[in-house]
Amino acid sequence: MLEAVSINNVLPLTSSCNLHCVFCSHEQNPPGVRTCYFSPLLLEDLEQLIPFLNGSRKIIVGESSTRLCEGEPLTHPQFLAVLKKIKRQFPETPLQITTNGTLLNKNLLPELKELCGGMPPGRFWDRPFHEVPALELVISLNSSSPSRRSIIMGDNDPQRALEGVRLCGEYGLPFHGSIVAVPHFGGWKDLKETLFFLEEMGALTTRVFLPGYTRFSPREHFFDLSLWRELNDFLQELRVNLEHPVVLEPPLKKDLLARVEGVIRNSPAQQAGLKSGDIIAGVNGEKVLSGAEAFYKIQKEEDPLLEIERPGMGVQNSREEYFLLKLKKRKGQSSGIVIAYDLEAEAIDRIKKEIERKKPENPLLFTSRAAAPLWEAAQRKMLLPQHLRINIVENSFWGGSICCAGLLTVSDFTKHLGELTREKEKPDLIIIPLKPFDHRGLDLMGEHYEKLFTAFPQFSFSFL
Numbered sequence: 342m343l344e345a346v347s348i349n350n351v352l353p354l355t356s357s358c359n360l361h362c363v364f365c366s367h368e369q370n371p372p373g374v375r376t377c378y379f380s381p382l383l384l385e386d387l388e389q390l391i392p393f394l395n396g397s398r399k400i401i402v403g404e405s406s407t408r409l410c411e412g413e414p415l416t417h418p419q420f421l422a423v424l425k426k427i428k429r430q431f432p433e434t435p436l437q438i439t440t441n442g443t444l445l446n447k448n449l450l451p452e453l454k455e456l457c458g459g460m461p462p463g464r465f466w467d468r469p470f471h472e473v474p475a476l477e478l479v480i481s482l483n484s485s486s487p488s489r490r491s492i493i494m495g496d497n498d499p500q501r502a503l504e505g506v507r508l509c510g511e512y513g514l515p516f517h518g519s520i521v522a523v524p525h526f527g528g529w530k531d532l533k534e535t536l537f538f539l540e541e542m543g544a545l546t547t548r549v550f551l552p553g554y555t556r557f558s559p560r561e562h563f564f565d566l567s568l569w570r571e572l573n574d575f576l577q578e579l580r581v582n583l584e585h586p587v588v589l590e591p592p593l594k595k596d597l598l599a600r601v602e603g604v605i606r607n608s609p610a611q612q613a614g615l616k617s618g619d620i621i622a623g624v625n626g627e628k629v630l631s632g633a634e635a636f637y638k639i640q641k642e643e644d645p646l647l648e649i650e651r652p653g654m655g656v657q658n659s660r661e662e663y664f665l666l667k668l669k670k671r672k673g674q675s676s677g678i679v680i681a682y683d684l685e686a687e688a689i690d691r692i693k694k695e696i697e698r699k700k701p702e703n704p705l706l707f708t709s710r711a712a713a714p715l716w717e718a719a720q721r722k723m724l725l726p727q728h729l730r731i732n733i734v735e736n737s738f739w740g741g742s743i744c745c746a747g748l749l750t751v752s753d754f755t756k757h758l759g760e761l762t763r764e765k766e767k768p769d770l771i772i773i774p775l776k777p778f779d780h781r782g783l784d785l786m787g788e789h790y791e792k793l794f795t796a797f798p799q800f801s802f803s804f805l
């Protein structure tokens with residue numbers, strides 16, 4: 342718990358949940374996985390954890406991080422008392438609460454508003470961005486159709502969440518929508534209608550998640566991975582008629598361009614005239630290496646000056662434009678720019694420096710299937726040495742649609758290293774991401790990465 346609080350700035354409250362979603366990852370863990378379920382934490386225990394939160398970045402409530410399985414935070418019997426304790430200690434820090442929406446009602450919402458800098462009633466998106474209170478809700482709506490929400494989330498009273506979303510607009514509480522896309526469970530029409538419903542209710546952004554299934558999931562959860570591309574294309578078409586930014590998670594990105602996916606209404610970015618499709622080439626006179634770098638730089642700076650490339654509109658004589666644009670914003674304030682996450686400049690730099698330091702002749706980088714196109718893009722951009730090989734390590738332990746670094750296990754690396762021993766040209770340095778391991782070096786099965794040193798003494802490793 343201390344790890345979740347002090348490293349991820351996530352305050353765990355409870356594993357209890359009042360719903361039963363078909364795609365809930367907590368339900369699909371194979372035996373032996375070291376996840377942790379916990380009853381609602383006592384207020385006195387939370388009082389000991391809260392001081393370890395970092396007040397200089399957003400505090401998150403209601404999301405799983407580390408091995409802790411977070412449920413629905415609003416079911417915590419002293420939810421408001423907990424928030425009051427956080428706010429007393431960190432009055433200025435933005436707070437994000439992720440909820441399934443069932444308990445957002447007329448009793449709770451005014452209290453939330455009061456707690457985070459009460460505002461006059463009215464629709465928050467009609468106000469300047471800087472007036473928005475320091476609290477954001479992320480509402481896992483998944484479907485705006487009551488019958489479908491009942492089916493996919495096990496919600497016996499789906500109208501509560503739909504009304505909760507409407508009330509957020511009425512009480513002026515900013516919220517983001519979240520949808521796990523399961524079109525293979527009943528159609529694209531519902532996904533489209535849910536996105537338009539969230540837009541109408543005033544969602545600042547909506548994240549659409551590719552669902553996950555593992556080899557342990559029931560057969561009806563299986564789908565072809567081409568769904569990822571289909572979802573990407575489907576959202577691309579819809580964006581023409583949607584005003585609020587809609588992003589796909591994980592993004593289907595094969596380059597490191599800081600391409601603006603969308604701009605939040607009334608935000609500094611919209612007021613400055615930034616548009617979806619613009620590419621941010623530099624910030625305050627410095628070139629940016631990736632979308633993630635551009636995002637964090639802009640967030641950090643006061644009134645950043647952006648170098649923009651705007652692609653031509655595809656009409657005759659319409660040319661690409663280059664211009665400078667100043668965003669009026671405070672230090673640390675959100676710019677309202679939505680960019681698909683890719684690679685952080687520090688991560689690229691760490692690998693580059695390690696190769697410069699150890700000077701291997703045949704270095705090899707292990708990556709997940711999801712991140713491989715991004716590392717390849719970094720190499721194409723000459724951000725990484727050209728003699729570095731990039732190998733994909735498959736998530737064989739979980740199987741199914743899982744292809745991310747965070748869920749790789751020691752057994753996946755062991756399998757891949759076993760294959761490498763049969764290769765003629767052996768690497769003299771293998772770089773392995775630290776993402777799958779906790780602060781003690783353990784994977785989700787509780788196995789330490791040190792096992793790889795003993796099992797493969799012929800290789801030299803760097804964990805970065």
Ligand code: SF4
Nearest residue numbers: 358360361362365441
């Ligand atoms: S609301 Fe979240 S925690 Fe609860 S069942 Fe659904 S996915 Fe799981």
